[in-house]
Structures are given as structure tokens and as C-alpha cells.
Amino acid sequence: MRSLPQPVVIITTADPNSPLNRRGLTLSSLTSLSLHPIPLLSFNIRLPSRASALLHRSGRFVVHILPASRPFAELCGAFATSEYTASRDEEFKDPWAMGHEWMASEEGQPVLEGALVKMHCKVRRTVEVGDHEVWVGEVTKVDNNQKEGEYGLLYCDRKYRSVVGVVEELTSGKEEPNDEP
Numbered sequence: 001m002r003s004l005p006q007p008v009v010i011i012t013t014a015d016p017n018s019p020l021n022r023r024g025l026t027l028s029s030l031t032s033l034s035l036h037p038i039p040l041l042s043f044n045i046r047l048p049s050r051a052s053a054l055l056h057r058s059g060r061f062v063v064h065i066l067p068a069s070r071p072f073a074e075l076c077g078a079f080a081t082s083e084y085t086a087s088r089d090e091e092f093k094d095p096w097a098m099g100h101e102w103m104a105s106e107e108g109q110p111v112l113e114g115a116l117v118k119m120h121c122k123v124r125r126t127v128e129v130g131d132h133e134v135w136v137g138e139v140t141k142v143d144n145n146q147k148e149g150e151y152g153l154l155y156c157d158r159k160y161r162s163v164v165g166v167v168e169e170l171t172s173g174k175e176e177p178n179d180e181p
Contacts, residue, residue: 005156008076011043012110013054013061022110023051024095026080028155030063039139040124044132052133059123060107061137064115065146066153068162072114073153075100076160111143116152118143 006028014022025045033040041063045052055061066072078095096102101113111118121137128134151163 002157005154005161008066008153008155008160009043010064010066010076010079010112010115011051011061012064012112013051013058014104014108014110015054015057016060016108019104019108019110021054022096023054024079024110025049025051026076033136040136041119041121041139042134042136044129044134046132047128049133055123055135056126058109060109061121061123062105062109062111063117063119063121063137064112065117065119066112067114067116068151068153068160071098071100073160074098075112076153076155116144116146116150118145 007030008026008028009030010024010026012022012024014020027043027045029042029044031042033042043063045055066076075095075098078098096110103111103113105111105120107120109120111120119139120141120143121139123135124138125136126133127136154161154163
């Protein structure tokens, strides 16, 4: 799977009664499930997880689709490495204090300024599957700041990457027959 490029997102949540009790996750498992009649998305979290426990309590989260840039790749790396999993040689970076601007949504959820797209969601369902939890969220609001030609951050072969071009542009809906033997 490491050779298959995946979109990378940060998902944030906070305790509505204590906004400083917050968690963020770097994920590459975000999937669109449905647009009509209700916009739904899903993602997976490995268990056990402190973020999962807080998501259950909060019932809300924000998905951030990030620009393909070094500062956002570093932020993803920080959310993917907790102070408990950082190696002895690796200094733990607090992702909340890395110079990015954070705001609070109307529901009190942490929102990262500078994200291309921010999808505000409420939890619809969770299912435990093996050592993961599958989360289904209903998208309740979308803030789209994406500009033409701007694409989200990818992860492939253990590196953060960007979309660099189009493989082939199709000019019609049909493939041209190949006349060569």
C-alpha cells in the first residue's frame, strides 16, 4: 500500500466543555461515501486512541484538506507523531504550537486557517473492525478556499508529496482505436 498515493488530511476535535482538551490526527483513509441525500464521509482510526475517545465524547470534528507545502507537511508529521511515539532522537513538536493559526468553529471545534477545504462534520456512526474503528461523519458545512490549480497534500512511499501533472488529457469520452498491429 505504501506505493499507492493517498490524500492526507488532518482531523481535529475538542471537548465542547473544555476547548483546550483537543486532539488532531493525520489520516490517509478519508473517503467520500455519499453526496445525496446526505453528504457523508468516512475514515479509519487505529485503536487504542485518545483521539477516538474524545471524538466519541465530542460527536463533532473538522476535516482539513491541506495545501501541498512544507509547513503543512510538517504539521501532518507532528500530528502523526505523538510525544509518546517520538523516538529518543526525535524532538516532539507540539502541533498546536507550530505557528499555524487556529480558530474555533461555532461548535467549538479547532479549525486550521490556511487549509484548502474545511469540512465541519458530526459523527453518524462508528464500527469497530479488527484493530481499527471506521468513522462515518455527516458533512454539515464546507469552507472551500481552494484556488484553480491548487491540489491537496499526498502521502506515498513514506513521503509527503504533491500532484505534479496530468498523465494524459482525454479529448473525448472514447478511446481512439489503435491501428498498429
